[in-house]
Amino acid sequence: MAILVQKFGGSSVANPERIKAVAQRVVEAKQRGYQVVVVVSALGDTTDELIELARQISARPPKREMDMLLSTGEQVSIALLAMAIHELGHAVISLTGAQGGIITDATHTRAKILQVNTERVERELAEGKIVIVAGFQGVTPGYDITTLGRGGSDTTAVALAAALKAQECEIYTDVDGVYTADPRVVPSARKLADVSYGEMLEMASLGAGVLQPRAVEFASMYKVPIHVRSSFNYENGTMVREERVLEKDMIVVGVAHDVNVAKVGILDVPDRPGVAARIFSALAAEAINVDMIVQTTKEQQTTDMLFSVSRDDLPQAKEIVEAVAKELGAKGVIVNDNVAKVSIVGAGMVSNPGVAARMFEALAKANINIQVISTSEIKVSCLVRAEDALKAVRVVHEAFGLDQTDQATKAAM
Ligand code: ADP
Ligand code: ASP
Ligand code: MG
Numbered sequence: 001m002a003i004l005v006q007k008f009g010g011s012s013v014a015n016p017e018r019i020k021a022v023a024q025r026v027v028e029a030k031q032r033g034y035q036v037v038v039v040v041s042a043l044g045d046t047t048d049e050l051i052e053l054a055r056q057i058s059a060r061p062p063k064r065e066m067d068m069l070l071s072t073g074e075q076v077s078i079a080l081l082a083m084a085i086h087e088l089g090h091a092v093i094s095l096t097g098a099q100g101g102i103i104t105d106a107t108h109t110r111a112k113i114l115q116v117n118t119e120r121v122e123r124e125l126a127e128g129k130i131v132i133v134a135g136f137q138g139v140t141p142g143y144d145i146t147t148l149g150r151g152g153s154d155t156t157a158v159a160l161a162a163a164l165k166a167q168e169c170e171i172y173t174d175v176d177g178v179y180t181a182d183p184r185v186v187p188s189a190r191k192l193a194d195v196s197y198g199e200m201l202e203m204a205s206l207g208a209g210v211l212q213p214r215a216v217e218f219a220s221m222y223k224v225p226i227h228v229r230s231s232f233n234y235e236n237g238t239m240v241r242e243e244r245v246l247e248k249d250m251i252v253v254g255v256a257h258d259v260n261v262a263k264v265g266i267l268d269v270p271d272r273p274g275v276a277a278r279i280f281s282a283l284a285a286e287a288i289n290v291d292m293i294v295q296t297t298k299e300q301q302t303t304d305m306l307f308s309v310s311r312d313d314l315p316q317a318k319e320i321v322e323a324v325a326k327e328l329g330a331k332g333v334i335v336n337d338n339v340a341k342v343s344i345v346g347a348g349m350v351s352n353p354g355v356a357a358r359m360f361e362a363l364a365k366a367n368i369n370i371q372v373i374s375t376s377e378i379k380v381s382c383l384v385r386a387e388d389a390l391k392a393v394r395v396v397h398e399a400f401g402l403d404q405t406d407q408a409t410k411a412a413m
Helices: 016-031 046-057 063-087 119-126 153-163 197-205 213-222 275-285 311-328 347-351 355-365 386-399 406-412
Strands: 003-008 035-040 092-095 102-104 113-116 130-134 137-139 145-147 168-173 194-196 226-230 238-241 254-270 290-297 302-310 332-345 372-375 379-385
Touching: 003 016, 003 153, 016 035, 016 063, 016 130, 035 063, 035 119, 035 153, 046 063, 063 092, 063 130, 063 137, 063 145, 092 119, 102 153, 113 153, 119 130, 130 153, 153 168, 153 213, 194 197, 197 213, 197 238, 197 254, 197 332, 213 226, 254 275, 254 311, 254 386, 275 290, 275 302, 275 311, 290 372, 290 379, 302 311, 311 332, 332 355, 332 386, 355 379, 355 386, 379 386
Parallel strands: 003 035, 003 168, 035 130, 092 130, 102 137, 168 226, 194 238
Antiparallel strands: 102 113, 137 145, 226 238, 254 302, 254 332, 290 302, 332 379, 372 379
């Protein structure tokens, strides 16, 4: 019997009515002949509320205790969903991440899944039950509870789908699929029927919060097809899979933006081998991800090094960089969290010159200053002032004709 993994995000289970609607949907999948594994997030804004609660107690709570706190959100939703399915007369069991075999490393608040032990889930499925697993949480080999980073339920779902060799992983959310830009920012954004793993990974990493990047990485590694769709209707959503089948000729598939970024600069660092290695290995040692990096060379044997980090990491990054700057004899450190990153993504870019220029022109026309640029074969990112971010997304989206038809996009290029 084929296995189907269905994941429901917070807004899909925000209140008892929604939970009952989700229960109905799960039962329908079971009635279509699937063995169903359900992954569920915390109700509505529970995770945000728990974070706020912790802040009222401590400015920097121990990460292990944060995980202990945040994991409670998903424990509420699995129990309630199990009750709702039981009410519909179906055999069901809820499991925590640990019971569901989600084994992670000990990097609290952003743990990585090391292994998924599927015995318990498989045993319950074999007994004919619908199995509900708490999203976002796991356990270390030493039995400490961990969480997988914001949006981590997506990763729980895809990891389970991979380990169980599920036919597909459905990600139910509050939008109809993956759009050419966040539909809340660009109302004319278009739903993509298909997107490749590579493009989706870039979109997600660059701020398209509809999927956690790690989930896309797992999907790509284990070839799990993901269907992103709405839990509020029965429309087909977006298929994330190996190759885009439709719209093959789209050069840019989407515009992503991320306001959770900050800029760090180290000024007048002595220009000698090993300097970059020293700075970035100190950050890596604390699991801080660095994204855009620019280094300028000056006449006087010194250099300025600029890079971006997640805004959540800024206080820690600042501390680390200040210490390293002192050790290296740099003139100073500047930080700025009034920035945002706007990016275009598309596999077609590599063979089409002028794509980056078109983005820069659109920003220039809108009088938006670009502070840092980074590019790869499949994306171009610009750091802009935070207050310019949404306007930047809209003008770039328009410049690539993304709200028009596929044909129009091709003609526009
Ligand atoms: P869930 O709680 O279901 O996991 P999320 O809030 O994590 O939902 O993700 C869905 C949200 O992602 C949407 O409401 C939308 O605002 C946002 N989003 C950002 N970029 C995109 C995009 N390109 N396509 C669709 N949604 C996007
Ligand atoms: N509840 C967690 C969060 O809000 C995990 C998730 O929703 O995927 O980030
Ligand atoms: Mg999410």
